[in-house]
Amino acid sequence: MAEEEVILKAEGLTKEFKGFVAVKNVNLHVRRGTIHALIGPNGAGKTTCFNLLTHFLTPTAGQIHFKGRNITGSSPAAIARMGLARSFQISAVFPHLSVRENVRVALQRKLGNSFFFWRSERVLNQLDGRAMELVTAVGLEAFAEQQAVDLPYGRKRALEIATTLALDPEMMLLDEPMAGLGQEDIKRIAALIRTVARDRTVLMVEHNMSVVADLSDTITVLARGEVLAEGPYATVSKDPAVVEAYVGTGHG
Numbered sequence: 001m002a003e004e005e006v007i008l009k010a011e012g013l014t015k016e017f018k019g020f021v022a023v024k025n026v027n028l029h030v031r032r033g034t035i036h037a038l039i040g041p042n043g044a045g046k047t048t049c050f051n052l053l054t055h056f057l058t059p060t061a062g063q064i065h066f067k068g069r070n071i072t073g074s075s076p077a078a079i080a081r082m083g084l085a086r087s088f089q090i091s092a093v094f095p096h097l098s099v100r101e102n103v104r105v106a107l108q109r110k111l112g113n114s115f116f117f118w119r120s121e122r123v124l125n126q127l128d129g130r131a132m133e134l135v136t137a138v139g140l141e142a143f144a145e146q147q148a149v150d151l152p153y154g155r156k157r158a159l160e161i162a163t164t165l166a167l168d169p170e171m172m173l174l175d176e177p178m179a180g181l182g183q184e185d186i187k188r189i190a191a192l193i194r195t196v197a198r199d200r201t202v203l204m205v206e207h208n209m210s211v212v213a214d215l216s217d218t219i220t221v222l223a224r225g226e227v228l229a230e231g232p233y234a235t236v237s238k239d240p241a242v243v244e245a246y247v248g249t250g251h252g
């Protein structure tokens, strides 16, 4: 794989919790412009891996490179500024601000706390314009003036994606974007992920196999902290070791 094609690279990634190895020597290469899924049965180490990649956890060993730069040990804020952003949990949304205001706050945060120039009316109006573009991009225009707390669950997920898009990341990491969603919301959020992935790279941890099959260019399967298989869905879903790992845990 040509080096310039790889936007995110993890090598020998390992995380130990008091002697228990949750992630073991994981090598991961995410190609620029693709949708890459990280899957595996319960307890496989997906969340730990995700937290290592987004720097919410420090690896015991291994290195992470983003756009050719070693970002091991950098702060989540620093890597977000470099263009690698994780979608924030729903709890990070301000419940009593409107949808539009939530996105505007995210845009303000991108500008940085040290600059207060955005308090001027002209800049606020500009930010409102961009916020509405993002609100529309995620299909929330009809909800723009509603408080976040009043949104249906699936719409909150869309808002979470909009606030992440406000950072204009080159690469977006999504932690179980379909968790807790009904069929209709799943369709809508899957379409949204496909749209946002047109001009950026997406890495997601996801349990919903039909979504993974539908969206992903590449899938990495983890089991017991190790990479079991990697490739397109058609290949990994037929891999005997993958079938065994899922059947063995009753996932089917």
Ligand SMILES: Nc1ncnc2c1ncn2[C@@H]1O[C@H](COP(=O)(O)OP(=O)(O)OP(=O)(O)O)[C@@H](O)[C@H]1O
Residues within 6 Å of the ligand: 017, 020, 021, 022, 040, 041, 042, 043, 044, 045, 046, 047, 048, 049
């Ligand atoms: N902070 C921690 N301290 C100790 N053990 C941990 C910690 N975090 C995770 N683990 C263990 O590491 C292993 C991998 O957990 P992880 O949550 O990464 O798996 P997962 O693949 O995301 O699972 P799930 O699909 O159930 O969310 C599990 O055995 C878990 O108990």
